[in-house]
Amino acid sequence: MTARTTRRTTAIKSRTAAVGAIAVAGALLLAGCGDQTGSGKKDGPAKASSAPLADKLPQAIQDKGVIKVGSDIAYPPVEFKDKTGKTVGIDPDIAAALGKQLGVTFQFENGTFDTLLTGLRSKRYDIAMSAMTDSKARQEGIDPETGKKVGEGVDFVDYFTAGVSFYTPKGKTQGIKTWSDLCGKKVVLQRGTVSHDMAKAESKKCEKDKKGKIAIESFDNDQQAQTRLRGGGGDAGSSDFPVAAYAVKTSGGGKDFELVGEQVQAAPYGIAVAKGNKELAEALRLALNAIIKNGEYDKILSKWGVEAGAVKEAKINGGS
Known part of the structure; x- marks a missing residue:
């Protein structure tokens, strides 16, 4: 989940690292089973024509109106299933807020944590958002244990800090x-x-x-x-x-x-985006900074009791 390969040293509520409660009884769905859960159904994202940052997204995503999110949905309070089977948590709430800025729906699809980046590289997902620590090793596709390159790596849009x-x-x-x-x-x-x-x-x-x-x-x-x-x-x-x-x-x-x-x-959680998809990464960065500025970001963290993990500004590849 690590969830995430994360690091921190702060009294926060952070995968790889913050703090709520973990009594989600439902078993994790298999990586091959898509959760197909759209975040933000209650409020719904703004229509692309009226969303302030819709034109910042790649045209293909604008046309689809959906961003597919790979996530290990068994990591409360970051992302998990409630008693009704709905995907809830810090990440889904942030994604819903981003959807309003970008005019798209963030559709969460369930997978085991250690397969998410593979799914991203194979284009099964557009992004991976799952309390994933932004690290140089992940950015560069390096196995942290062997030091050998095992993939092309990913870019991260940092949105939280945890330990x-x-x-x-x-x-x-x-x-x-x-x-x-x-x-x-x-x-x-x-x-x-x-x-x-x-x-x-x-x-x-x-x-x-x-x-x-x-x-x-x-x-x-x-x-x-x-x-x-x-x-x-x-x-x-x-x-x-x-x-x-x-x-x-x-x-x-x-x-x-x-x-x-x-x-x-202590280290940042990042939304993982495939290398070469800089337009999407930049759109997410702008949307995150927009919800930080308008106060919606702070409201979400306060709801889950993880205010100490807040960042003041979204950055790309800020992990070390």
């Missing part, structure tokens, strides 16, 4: 506060996220220092990792702060987990 957090079964912290405290212990997390990358890197350090490797159990989505931890299958979980905080607040009525330590590796 990575740890949580443990309530009352069983075992002194865990940092990654080094997990040497010789087991962590559960979502595959392909920043938490996953950091766990693998720290495990190598643990082994080098003869403290015992970190046993890493990764899952398709964060909810599966939480279920595993609830069942006693790990010592700690790691995810973006907003997601971890939401899980701590809501799972078992707040009785299952507790946050430990501080957020680490």
